[in-house]
Each structure stands twice: as structure tokens, then as C-alpha cells.
Amino acid sequence: MSDGPLIVQSDKSLLLEVDHPRAHAARLAIAAFAELERAPEHVHTYRITDLGLWNARAAGYDAETVVAALVDHSRYPVPHALLLDVAETMARYGRLRLVSTPREGLVLEAAEPADLEEVRRARKVAELLGARLDERRVRVAPSQRGALKQALLKLSRPVEDLAGYVDGAAHPITLDEQDWQLRPYQREAVDGFTHGGSGVVVLPCGAGKTLVGAGAMAALGRTTLILATSTVSARQWRDELLARTSLTEAEIGEYSGDRKELRPVTIATYQVLTMKRRGVHPHLELISARDWGLIIYDEVHLLPAPVFRMTADLQARRRLGLTATLVREDGREGEVFSLIGPKRYDAPWKDLEAQGYIAPAACTEVRVDLPAADRMAYAMAEPSDRARLGAAHGAKIHVVERIAARHAGEPLLVIGQYLDQLEEIAERLGADLITGKTPVRRRQELFAAFRAGTITRLVVSKVANFSIDLPEASVAVQVSGTFGSRQEEAQRLGRLLRPKADGRGAHFYTVVMRDTQDQDFAAHRQRFLAEQGYAYSIVDAEDLEAGSNGPAR
Known part of the structure; x- marks a missing residue:
């Protein structure tokens, strides 16, 4: 002992x-x-x-x-x-390898004959294999490269993919590092990816994942397809590439609901790629037919099923996944591993905080009592209704007002799931509201005003969970969420982690209805951040004092 x-x-x-x-x-x-x-x-x-x-x-x-x-x-x-x-x-890992030879093409190679014989006896694997070359090797059609890796992973036989990649069309890209430079961990992430071939880079929100993507583009010098979560995110990618690289506006295309531009560097949204017409995904087929040298998946943990299927057919292209967390609530982390690639770089959040690259954050869970008059209604409600009854209860609004008063003058975000709840909060705080119905131009205007300090309060739905750059936001109040989503919790805290100009820390509040599903979901949501070293202090709503800017204890 x-x-x-x-x-x-x-x-x-x-x-x-x-x-x-x-x-x-x-x-x-x-x-x-x-x-x-x-x-x-x-x-x-x-x-x-x-x-x-x-x-x-x-x-x-x-x-x-x-x-x-x-x-x-x-x-x-x-x-x-x-x-x-x-x-x-x-x-x-490594007992089965995919290799490519000029004479034999794509080959599945086993460390021992028994390894190959074992997987060949699985029906779903056998139908993906071609002619046997010898006791340890079998041909594989290039079109089956992704499907085979998926099938073998389901048998707990992961494949090390050493088959290499087509170059794709050349397109020189350089980083414009006159006024800035890649941080040491960003350079390590770029090196880890380029030397590894394909895979995922995991960095906290605010740590510059976009710059890692730009660094990878510059290292490879090839045409690039970037897949983003929204049109706003796509335009932030464009602005960052214009500011940080040699790329010009004529070289960067946007492929979204608003525009359909295919250029040497094209930024497409997941939403437009997954649009179906007469049973097919026309945009998916159009884009996947191009000769890309690199594909970047922003927020790779959000990949929708059709993009997974497209990715299975793109195994000859280099693939870079960027994310703050590889957690997927649908359990499809294995799909990311087999089709995008293994984790190539991961930086602990607290390490980057200690080095001053992301802002320190105090996390507070504010617990609110369910009024006695509503307890019986909650107890008698159908299980499917209880989540909303707790998460969207009106008693939370008074707590939000108290937190806003406590941090008066500081840039504050209120984030939630239920639109009627958010509408009432926006009205009570006199704040602008951004939801999925807000036009892209209006969203950009409000985000720009928030960055400039013209407005200091924004109420946002889950459309602001991902890839939204609001560096000066220092206070966030989460009033409701997507059940127990750990990835959403991490992304919402991430809205606050970009370093502040004056060096101040951030405050992340979660308002939770006590003794309801809302509290159970909150405990699950916090797991990923706890793994990163963040601790939540818990305070009763009645003890939350206005007028003090220190974190609740």
C-alpha cells in the first residue's frame, strides 16, 4: 500500500x-x-x-x-x-495495417496469418476484401478503405492506416507571421498532424484551433475544404484566413445556404452538405468530387451521419478534425477514430490556463427551489415533460437578473435551449436575442457590437454554442441546455476562455432547478469539465448576493 x-x-x-x-x-x-x-x-x-x-x-x-x-x-x-x-x-493497434504498394495497390496486412484469418471469417469484413495475396496479406479496393476500417473497429481490431494519400491539387499558402506567431502548442499540434497523416487535434475553445488549421494548410500547400458548423462560423474562418495567411478573397469560397462558391479554399457548412433532394445529397456529391488535398472538420465531434458517410469515401485525402472535446453523446467516437483518424494532439485546459493562453474561469452552479405550488404538477408530469418543466421554470429568470446586477457593466451572455424562456429573459434584461431565426447578417451585426462593447448583454440560443468568437465575454449564465450534453457544457464555457485584454478571469454560472431532472442533467453535463480540472462551487439562489463581482462560494 x-x-x-x-x-x-x-x-x-x-x-x-x-x-x-x-x-x-x-x-x-x-x-x-x-x-x-x-x-x-x-x-x-x-x-x-x-x-x-x-x-x-x-x-x-x-x-x-x-x-x-x-x-x-x-x-x-x-x-x-x-x-x-x-x-x-x-x-x-498495429497488428492490422493498411499499406499501399505500386504493384499491388491497397493491401490489408496482418502481423500473423491467424490475425488475417480471424477477421476474414467475419461476414461484414469478408465482403469488403479482395483477392488474397499470401497468408498475411489481402487486396482491398480503394473505395472500401473507410468501410473496412469501420467494420474492423467494430470487431475490436483497429487498423493502422499507413496507405498514404493522394496529393490533391497544389495551392501554395503561407502564414503571414509578421505581427504574430503560432504559439508553441499550436506548432506542436500542426507537427503532430502533418507527421501523423490524418487525425484529430483537441484544444480548448479560445486556444486557436483555427490557427492550427491554417498552419496545417500552409504546411501542405494544397487545395482545402473546410467544413464548419454555421454560416457565421464559416465567415469567421474566412476572416481569420484573410488576416493570418497569404490567401486573398478571390481564393476563398463560401458554400452555404447563401452562396455556392467552389474555390481553391472552400468553406462549407454541415447544414448545406446534409440537405437532401429526392433522396440524395447533391451538394455532398458535388463537393466530394473535387481534387482536395486537405479536408478540415471544424467541431469534429458534431459530424452528422451523412458527412461520416462522405468521409468514408474520402480516405485517400488528408483529414484534420478540430474540437474542444471528442465526447459524442451518441457514442460515435469510434466513427471519428476510424474515419477521421486517431487523436494526434491534446492539450489539457488547465495547462494552457496556467501559461496564460486561455482565461481562468470560476464555475458556479446556482440551485433554485421548485416552488411548492409546482411540485405536484412536476411529480405528476410525464417523464418526457419533466425536463422542460424544470429547465424552463420561470423562477430562474429572477436569478438571471440577480447575476446580471452582480456583474453590471461586464460583457454578459445568457445561453439557453427554450425560446420562450430566452425571449422573456431578453425582455427583462433589455438585451438583444439571437436564435436560429435571426438572419445571418443580423447575427453578425450583434456579435460585432458585442465585441466592440457597444452592447454588453446578449441572450443566445444554442446557435451560439459553437465556433463563435466573442473574446471579451467574461460572464455567461446557462439557464437550460440539451439534456445532459457534456460537449455543450464544454463549448458554452469555451465562449468565455479567450484571454481578456485586461487579464481578468471569467465567470460561468449554471442555474439549476433543485430536485428535478434539471439537476441530474447538470451533474452529467459537468463531467468533461471536471476531467479538465474545473470545479463547480454550489450556491443557493437565496444566498446569491447582488453587487459583488467575485465568484459565488
Whole structure:
């Protein structure tokens, strides 16, 4: 027995004592391969997953490193069977490889004949394979490259894809670094991607993922398709590329609901690509037919199913996924791993905060009592109705007003899910409201006014969750969300993390209705941020004092 902060259990769960002096070091050591499941006050529960181990293996970690992390930080002896399982699971990555040769084309190559024989006996794999070359190798049609990787991952046989890429059309791009330079971690992320081939870069909101994309474009010097979450996001990409690279307006096209421009660098929205007409996706087919050298997926954790299917056909193109979190509530992280690529770079949020690259943030959960008159109605409601009854209750509006008074004069965002709730809050605060119905031009005007300080309050729906650059926002109040979405929680905090001109920190409030599904969802939403080292202080709404700008405790 040692004094470590970690208890490693045979079911692959890890218990981390949060208040232990070595807890931070242990969290960093296990973050590469373990996922946080629960994060109450004193003991956090992590889970070792196969996908986490394979991502770690692809990122350069070996089994010895993972085993050492568990042994070094564990309070008790680590179960021997678990250590063996970790080593065997990580050893599966690379036993099957996709390679390309001038003579034989695309080939699936196995470390041992038995490895190939095993996967060939799976019907869904066999139908994707071509002629057998020898006892360890079999041909694969290039069109089946993505489908094969998906099928093998479902058999827990991940493929290391070493088949390389077509160059795509050349288009020289340089970074204009006269007044700025890539930060060290951004350069590491670019190098990790370009040397790895394809994959995902994970960086906090506000840490400059767009610049990593620009760096990758400059490193490759090829035509590029950028897929963005919205037209506003697409135009922010365009503005950033114009400001930071040698690209001109004539070289950058927008492919959205408003415009259909195909240029050497084209920025398309997921929404327009997934539009269906007579059972087909015409824009998807048009764009995927171009000779791209690089495809960038912004907010890759949001990829819709049709774009996954398109990506399966684009395995000969280099692919870069950018995200703040690889968490997907639909459990399709494996699709990202197999079709975009493994995680190539990941920077812990708190590390970048300590270096001054993102703003420090105080997270506060404000709990509101459900009025006695509404308790019976909530108890008798259908389960499908309870989420809204708690999340959109009118008692939250008074709390929002109190928080706004507490931070008077500071740039403040109120973020929510339910439009009628947001409309009432906007009216009470005298603030502008942005929803999905707000025209793109009007959204851009309001965001610009907020950045300039002309307005200091904005009420926004979930359209502002992703890829919206509001660097001066220092206070956010979350009143409702998409059930228990961890990715949404991370993105909403991310609206505040861009460094402030005066160096001040940020305040992230979540208003929660006590003893309802709203509180249960809030606990689930906070898991990813807890993994990154953020702690939520909890305060009762009645104890929330106006007039003090310090964080609630």
C-alpha cells in the first residue's frame, strides 16, 4: 500500500481522490487513456476504454507508459489481470495495417496469418476484401478503405492506416507571421498532424484551433475544404484566413445556404452538405468530387451521419478534425477514430490556463427551489415533460437578473435551449436575442457590437454554442441546455476562455432547478469539465448576493 491518489479496480474503473496532493499529476497521467464517468465532490470515477487505449497508442504511448501511470499513482496493488488486458488491448493497434504498394495497390496486412484469418471469417469484413495475396496479406479496393476500417473497429481490431494519400491539387499558402506567431502548442499540434497523416487535434475553445488549421494548410500547400458548423462560423474562418495567411478573397469560397462558391479554399457548412433532394445529397456529391488535398472538420465531434458517410469515401485525402472535446453523446467516437483518424494532439485546459493562453474561469452552479405550488404538477408530469418543466421554470429568470446586477457593466451572455424562456429573459434584461431565426447578417451585426462593447448583454440560443468568437465575454449564465450534453457544457464555457485584454478571469454560472431532472442533467453535463480540472462551487439562489463581482462560494 502506498499514498497514491488512485484506486485501480479490476473492472477497469479508476477512483481518484480529488483532494489528494498528487491528484493533479494523476489526472494528467491517466487523461490520455481513461474517460471520466462521475465527478462528485471528493472522488472522481474514470473508466479505461479500448478506444482510449487505442487513441493513446496512436498518439505514441505504449503499454509500458500506461501501466507505469497506473502503478505509480495507485494506492493499492494494481490487479495483474487488468495490466495484462491493457497490454493486450494496446497491442491490437498495429497488428492490422493498411499499406499501399505500386504493384499491388491497397493491401490489408496482418502481423500473423491467424490475425488475417480471424477477421476474414467475419461476414461484414469478408465482403469488403479482395483477392488474397499470401497468408498475411489481402487486396482491398480503394473505395472500401473507410468501410473496412469501420467494420474492423467494430470487431475490436483497429487498423493502422499507413496507405498514404493522394496529393490533391497544389495551392501554395503561407502564414503571414509578421505581427504574430503560432504559439508553441499550436506548432506542436500542426507537427503532430502533418507527421501523423490524418487525425484529430483537441484544444480548448479560445486556444486557436483555427490557427492550427491554417498552419496545417500552409504546411501542405494544397487545395482545402473546410467544413464548419454555421454560416457565421464559416465567415469567421474566412476572416481569420484573410488576416493570418497569404490567401486573398478571390481564393476563398463560401458554400452555404447563401452562396455556392467552389474555390481553391472552400468553406462549407454541415447544414448545406446534409440537405437532401429526392433522396440524395447533391451538394455532398458535388463537393466530394473535387481534387482536395486537405479536408478540415471544424467541431469534429458534431459530424452528422451523412458527412461520416462522405468521409468514408474520402480516405485517400488528408483529414484534420478540430474540437474542444471528442465526447459524442451518441457514442460515435469510434466513427471519428476510424474515419477521421486517431487523436494526434491534446492539450489539457488547465495547462494552457496556467501559461496564460486561455482565461481562468470560476464555475458556479446556482440551485433554485421548485416552488411548492409546482411540485405536484412536476411529480405528476410525464417523464418526457419533466425536463422542460424544470429547465424552463420561470423562477430562474429572477436569478438571471440577480447575476446580471452582480456583474453590471461586464460583457454578459445568457445561453439557453427554450425560446420562450430566452425571449422573456431578453425582455427583462433589455438585451438583444439571437436564435436560429435571426438572419445571418443580423447575427453578425450583434456579435460585432458585442465585441466592440457597444452592447454588453446578449441572450443566445444554442446557435451560439459553437465556433463563435466573442473574446471579451467574461460572464455567461446557462439557464437550460440539451439534456445532459457534456460537449455543450464544454463549448458554452469555451465562449468565455479567450484571454481578456485586461487579464481578468471569467465567470460561468449554471442555474439549476433543485430536485428535478434539471439537476441530474447538470451533474452529467459537468463531467468533461471536471476531467479538465474545473470545479463547480454550489450556491443557493437565496444566498446569491447582488453587487459583488467575485465568484459565488
